Amino acid sequence: MSDRRPLIAGNWKMNCLRDDGLALASGLASKLSGASERPECDILLCPPATLLADVVGVLGHCDIHAGGQDCHFDKSGAHTGDIAASMLADIGASHVILGHSERRADHGESSTIIRQKTIAAHNAGLTAVVCVGETEQERDLGAAIAVVCGQMDVSLPEDATAENTVIAYEPVWAIGTGRTAAVADVEEMHAAIRRKLKERFADGDAFRILYGGSVKPSNAAELLAVENVDGALVGGASLKVEDFWGIVSACK
Ligand SMILES: O=C(CO)COP(=O)(O)O
Numbered sequence: 392m393s394d395r396r397p398l399i400a401g402n403w404k405m406n407c408l409r410d411d412g413l414a415l416a417s418g419l420a421s422k423l424s425g426a427s428e429r430p431e432c433d434i435l436l437c438p439p440a441t442l443l444a445d446v447v448g449v450l451g452h453c454d455i456h457a458g459g460q461d462c463h464f465d466k467s468g469a470h471t472g473d474i475a476a477s478m479l480a481d482i483g484a485s486h487v488i489l490g491h492s493e494r495r496a497d498h499g500e501s502s503t504i505i506r507q508k509t510i511a512a513h514n515a516g517l518t519a520v521v522c523v524g525e526t527e528q529e530r531d532l533g534a535a536i537a538v539v540c541g542q543m544d545v546s547l548p549e550d551a552t553a554e555n556t557v558i559a560y561e562p563v564w565a566i567g568t569g570r571t572a573a574v575a576d577v578e579e580m581h582a583a584i585r586r587k588l589k590e591r592f593a594d595g596d597a598f599r600i601l602y603g604g605s606v607k608p609s610n611a612a613e614l615l616a617v618e619n620v621d622g623a624l625v626g627g628a629s630l631k632v633e634d635f636w637g638i639v640s641a642c643k
Contacts, residue, residue, distance in 0.1 A: 397432040397615065397642045398557060398599050398622035400520060401629025402460065402488060405439060412442040416449040418632035422639075423453055432622060432642035435486055435520075436629070440474055447483035458486030458520070461494055464507035466514075476508075476515035486518045488624075490546055492563045502545035510548045513555045520557045520601070520624065521546050523584075527564035535562070535576075536583045543587050553597035558584055559624040565604025567626060574617055577602055581619035608637025615641055 407415065416436060423430070435456040438446045447457045463473035479487055489512065490505035505521065512519040523542040525535040539560065547556065560580055562572050572580075581600050588595030602614050603624030614620055622642075628634040 395597060395599050395621045398435060398601060399432050399635075399639050399642065400435040400458070400486075400488075400557075400559075400601065400622065400624045401437060401635055402491070402603075402624055402626050403436070403438045403442075403629060404460070404493070404626060406630055407438060407442060409442060409445065412438050413445055413449050415630065415632060416446045416455075419455060419635060420450055420453045422632065422636045423455060429454075430639050430642060432639060434639060437486070437488055437520075443479070443484060444482040456485045458484050458488065458517070460488050460491070462487050462489070462508055462512060462515075462517075464504065464511045466511070476511045476517055480515045480517055484517065486520055486557075487512050488520045488522065488559070490522045490542075492522060492524055492561060492566065496563075502542050505546040506548050509546065509556065510550065513548070513550055518555050518557060519551075520559050522559045522561055522603070522624070524561040524563050524566075524604075527562075530562065530564065536580060539580060540583060540587050543584065547591070551592060553592075553594045553599070557599045557601060557622075558588070559601040559603050560584060561603035561624060567605070569605050571605045571610055571614065572602075574613060577614060577620060578617050581617065585619045606638060608634055608641065611638040611641035612643070615643075 437458045459479040462476040489508045494500045509519045523539045525538040529538045599621035601622045601624045606623045607628045
């Protein structure tokens with residue numbers, strides 16, 4: 392057993408208007424306060440930026456963190472539509488997801504940009520949840536591990552530590568498809584990520600490595616039991632209180 396405390400993170404993506412988002416956050420806060428035992432994991436909610444401040448307010452002092460889904464790499468300035476890491480911290484966020492494959496694909500974000508964003512997040516006192524993952528074509532070509540290790544080499548700055556950085560492995564073909572990676576493949580990839588972290592960082596063994604891609608209550612326990620899987624980054628199933636709580640409860 393490792394002493395890394397699991398992290399279950401919900402990435403709401405571009406979902407939820409105010410009423411639904413606040414109901415979801417308060418539903419989870421009620422689950423936590425009503426739980427007979429404290430869950431064996433940390434919990435993070437990453438709502439759309441429009442709801443972040445309100446979600447922070449709803450969560451109050453309950454032990455659930457809130458985070459952004461992206462930030463700019465600059466501190467401030469002429470970047471219409473963007474959000475600085477310090478702005479997320481300013482409204483009570485503790486984390487920010489960076490380099491999600493949807494941003495890499497939809498916004499052309501390179502690992503070099505993600506590295507700059509990660510530094511900006513650290514400078515603002517945020518924990519960066521840095522996403523990596525291969526496409527189906529890359530996996531079919533046998534290049535999955537090389538692709539993910541290459542993304543890590545560039546995306547992670549020298550100042551990354553287990554405190555300020557979490558890795559999320561999300562195979563692109565498993566996101567929102569209902570297809571999860573085979574346990575053996577998850578185990579192999581997470582071991583490769585761990586090796587990379589240990590090669591580069593003195594505290595590489597302490598970094599949390601999350602798995603993401605069609606995680607649901609029915610498969611969470613199996614995935615969370617895999618060595619070097621230290622939690623989950625959850626999309627669709629994070630939008631329902633019962634489903635997300637089911638995944639939180641699968642942490643043993
Ligand atoms: O992209 C994801 C989380 O960041 C995963 O999404 P799904 O859980 O909907 O597959």
